[in-house]
Amino acid sequence: EPEVTQTPSHQVTQMGQEVILRCVPISNHLYFYWYRQILGQKVEFLVSFYNNEISEKSEIFDDQFSVERPDGSNFTLKIRSTKLEDSAMYFCASSVGTGNEAFFGQGTRLTVV
Amino acid sequence: GQQVMQIPQYQHVQEGEDFTTYCNSSTTLSNIQWYKQRPGGHPVFLIQLVKSGEVKKQKRLTFQFGEAKKNSSLHITATQTTDVGTYFCADGHSGTYKYIFGTGTRLKVLA
16 A cells, blocks of 8 residues: 655654755655654644645745655655754654645654754 | 644543544535644545535545535444544635645543
8 A cells, every 4th residue: 555654763862963864755646744742742744735835834834844845756854953843753744635645755854852 | 824723632441431522613624634643653644525515425434514615524333443543624625726734633542
C-alpha cells in the first residue's frame, strides 16, 4: 500500500538552529501539507502546496518557515531559527485532490533544546 | 476563523461499552472526515461524509452527518481495546487547500 514517508523520525536541535524536515508524498498525489501536533493537542494546519507553490498557510506559518519541493519526489519543511515552542510532532500529508482523503506520514518529532 | 470542536475531550469506557464522540463546526461543512490516531501514531483516515443526514457504517462504527451539515458524530458499539486512540473529525472542505481538524476525543478502553 502506498504511504507517505518522513525523515528523520526524531530530530533534536539547539534553539536558533535551522532544521529541515523531509517528506516523500505518495507518487500520484498532487496536494501536499504540513501539520504539527503539540503533545496531546490537536492537529494544526501549517501549509499546503500545489503546483510548486504555496496554496494556503496558517498564521503559525510565519517567515521562519518555508517549504520546497526540490525534486519530483521530496517535499521539505525548513524552520530557519528554531524556538523552544517549535517542539512538536510534524506530520506531512498528501492527497489526490482537495477534499479527498489525506494520507499522513509517521511524523517527525522535533525537540528544540 | 472556523472552529471545529469535539466533545468529550476524554472518555474512559469498559470494554464492551458503547462510545460516542460529537463534532461541531462554527460554519457549514461541505464534507466531514474522520480520522483515528493511535497512541504514538499518525492520523489515519476512516471515512468521509458528504450529504446532509448521511449515515455510514463500518463494522462497529457508525458515522452521522447532521441535517444542517454543521455537526457529526461517531458511535462505536461494544468497544474493544483495539479502539483505543484519539478520534478527530476534520472539515475536508473541497475548494480550499486545508483540512481543519477538530479538537479530538481521546478514548481509553479498560479491559
